[in-house]
Amino acid sequence: MPNLLYGIFVSRRLKVPLFYAGDLRKVNGQLVNCTITALEQNTASDQVVLATPPVKKDFINLQQDQLDQTTALLILGGPTDEHPFTYDDFEKIIDKFIAFCTQNQLKGLITNSRRTPDLDRYFQKTDIPENIQLHLVQTKNALSLVQLIQQTTYIFVTEDSTSMLAETIQSGRFICSIYSSESVLEPLNQKYLQHKLMQRQNLAENFQRPEYKNTQDLDLTGPIVQAFKRNLG
Numbered sequence: 001m002p003n004l005l006y007g008i009f010v011s012r013r014l015k016v017p018l019f020y021a022g023d024l025r026k027v028n029g030q031l032v033n034c035t036i037t038a039l040e041q042n043t044a045s046d047q048v049v050l051a052t053p054p055v056k057k058d059f060i061n062l063q064q065d066q067l068d069q070t071t072a073l074l075i076l077g078g079p080t081d082e083h084p085f086t087y088d089d090f091e092k093i094i095d096k097f098i099a100f101c102t103q104n105q106l107k108g109l110i111t112n113s114r115r116t117p118d119l120d121r122y123f124q125k126t127d128i129p130e131n132i133q134l135h136l137v138q139t140k141n142a143l144s145l146v147q148l149i150q151q152t153t154y155i156f157v158t159e160d161s162t163s164m165l166a167e168t169i170q171s172g173r174f175i176c177s178i179y180s181s182e183s184v185l186e187p188l189n190q191k192y193l194q195h196k197l198m199q200r201q202n203l204a205e206n207f208q209r210p211e212y213k214n215t216q217d218l219d220l221t222g223p224i225v226q227a228f229k230r231n232l233g
Contacts, residue, residue, distance in 0.1 A: 008032070017231045021054070033231045036224060038166075039187055048227045051197065051217045052166035058146045063172035063215055065150065071107040072100065072154040075145070075168070077161035078115025082184040085158060089180055091122050093203050097156060098132055100207035108132040109148050113161065149173065154210055156201060159183055169197045170218055174210035176201040 004020055008031045011018035017033040024035060029043030036048045074097040079085045101108035108131055135142040155168045159177040168175050175198035177189060192198045196214045201207055
């Protein structure tokens with residue numbers, strides 16, 4: 001919000017257009033020439049509504065990959081107010097993912113985020129099959145998220161992470177978000193479902209192979225370029 005207020009000041013002082021990436025909240029839309037968001041806003045300003053929040057180009061470049069349908073990736077986030085995953089939930093998610101990979105004869109990759117609970121106790125007591133590889137962020141030589149996605153066709157992501165969902169969707173893979181009975185289906189994820197950018201997987205049920213992906217509407221640069229042309233003349 002401070003950046004927006006400062007931007008409005010500079011825009012009006014120098015008499016130049018203001019493009020703002022973010023929610024205006026209660027700020028008068030007439031003070032902003034164009035907003036850039038992933039959800040439509042109730043504003044009088046010009047709007048660019050992107051398919052997802054912006055992500056690094058490294059993820060977008062993965063859309064060109066040929067998918068061999070031999071590998072699945074599990075990405076674990078952490079509990080939030082909207083997605084209060086418990087330690088037992090994370091254990092169950094991993095168990096279900098391993099079973100999914102075994103049943104479908106897939107190689108499985110598992111990674112996490114800094115917000116994921118410490119799962120050492122689980123991994124110490126669990127016999128990890130040979131077809132499953134762990135690439136946890138706290139371990140040396142773990143592959144980066146881009147490197148993991150590059151190997152992958154099917155991706156399961158816990159629904160708490162807005163950034164990881166956007167990154168995986170922009171990679172052009174088959175995506176499932178994982179939720180619990182306590183999860184809240186947020187507006188951005190509702191949009192992803194409506195546009196068939198992902199599917200949802202209840203952690204209480206056996207994991208199913210994602211059946212569709214949509215790479216038709218993933219362009220993040222074109223709509224912004226058009227907005228600059230509209231507003232700069």
